[in-house]
Amino acid sequence: GAVVSQHPSRVICKSGTSVKIECRSLDFQATTMFWYRQFPKKSLMLMATSNEGSKATYEQGVEKDKFLINHASLTLSTLTVTSAHPEDSSFYICSAREAGKEHQPQHFGDGTRLSIL
């Protein structure tokens, strides 16, 4: 089945550090990848939609300069949290949809737990 690999699974770092999270589709091509954020006991919040070869589409209220997204290939999207602060601590999850299969479920990575001290 379709597998999405997300790395790292956990990051603990000091305030002001920039953190890069990778999302890879291992056995399929993903023209679209999605980045979510989830606070404890809350539902998924879509941050941005990442499109291969073009700029990401950010949801209202999400700072583009704060959360940099790059989707350079059909199998890799990255999210960089720039100059992270404690309020950026959260569970970040990526998902990918196989190209041309909009009715298929999104396949999720295992998530990255980010803790900023």
Next chain:
Amino acid sequence: GQNIDQPTEMTATEGAIVQINCTYQTSGFNGLFWYQQHAGEAPTFLSYNVLDGLEEKGRFSSFLSRSKGYSYLLLKELQMKDSASYLCAVEDSNYQLIWGAGTKLIIKP
């Protein structure tokens, strides 16, 4: 606006049956998904409905009524491992997923 409603929390007994409801109002409809999410983990896909009716998958079934904007997830023969949050999500006319807040299901022995 777009809206997905599902109960915040439900409690059921091991071995019993539970039904988790979801109502939605979205701009367009291209299908409804149910996901299971254990605490601290990413969601895992359970079911997909795009036509009216019941889809059965082992102990789990999902029902859809497009005219009523309504779906439910039915879990039979509940096991302790079924304790999790269950997320309802609707794919709108732009194929974007609109997520419900999730229903936390607590299974008691």
